[in-house]
Amino acid sequence: EPEVTQTPSHQVTQMGQEVILRCVPISNHLYFYWYRQILGQKVEFLVSFYNNEISEKSEIFDDQFSVERPDGSNFTLKIRSTKLEDSAMYFCASSERGRARGEQYFGPGTRLTVT
Amino acid sequence: AQSVSQHNHHVILSEAASLELGCNYSYGGTVNLFWYVQYPGQHLQLLLKYFSGDPLVKGIKGFEAEFIKSKFSFNLRKPSVQWSDTAEYFCAVNGGGTASKLTFGTGTRLQVTL
Numbered sequence: 001e002p003e004v005t006q007t008p009s010h011q012v013t014q015m016g017q018e019v020i021l022r023c024v025p026i027s028n029h030l031y032f033y034w035y036r037q038i039l040g041q042k043v044e045f046l047v048s049f050y051n052n053e054i055s056e057k058s059e060i061f062d063d064q065f066s067v068e069r070p071d072g073s074n075f076t077l078k079i080r081s082t083k084l085e086d087s088a089m090y091f092c093a094s095s096e097r098g099r100a101r102g103e104q105y106f107g108p109g110t111r112l113t114v115t
Numbered sequence: 116a117q118s119v120s121q122h123n124h125h126v127i128l129s130e131a132a133s134l135e136l137g138c139n140y141s142y143g144g145t146v147n148l149f150w151y152v153q154y155p156g157q158h159l160q161l162l163l164k165y166f167s168g169d170p171l172v173k174g175i176k177g178f179e180a181e182f183i184k185s186k187f188s189f190n191l192r193k194p195s196v197q198w199s200d201t202a203e204y205f206c207a208v209n210g211g212g213t214a215s216k217l218t219f220g221t222g223t224r225l226q227v228t229l
Contacts, residue, residue, distance in 0.1 A: 042221050045216040
């Protein structure tokens, strides 16, 4: 069964450094998402992406965050200057359809630790 | 703004016991409802979903959920749990139409003992 994959599984970085989290969505999917989960808290929506542009973003997704689909397979989340509070599990998801009924398939997550 | 509440944070059951996990949502319009499961060390996987029609929906692994519109609830049930059901369970909602982002509850950790 096709899966969403994410790399790395764990990233440790120092405050102020840039990080890029990578995702490979399912190949025929057109809609891509990033979510995050701070330890002990809810999974929170960050951003959705379709047709090479952001469809929707949350208030968490400020100017420090950006997303890109640099080629036909990868979908990346960049955090320009990490803060301690960015430490979380980051999940990528993809769906075939963007409307509400499109099932979102999640990757295993990248644990980001900012020290 | 939409929100989801899961009242049980940690549930411990013996094998063969029945399970019911509560989920209530707050949303002003048409909703689609989901239960996701995360087994230890694995991805979030969709257990079941409700879009419309029969409010009792059946999912994988013997799970079912009932949408009760008047109570804004979508509780997850299983008549007889197994040790392999030990996992974290998340209720989620999105709006009808084009609003596709999922809003999750805080999750319920289910521990099934032998």
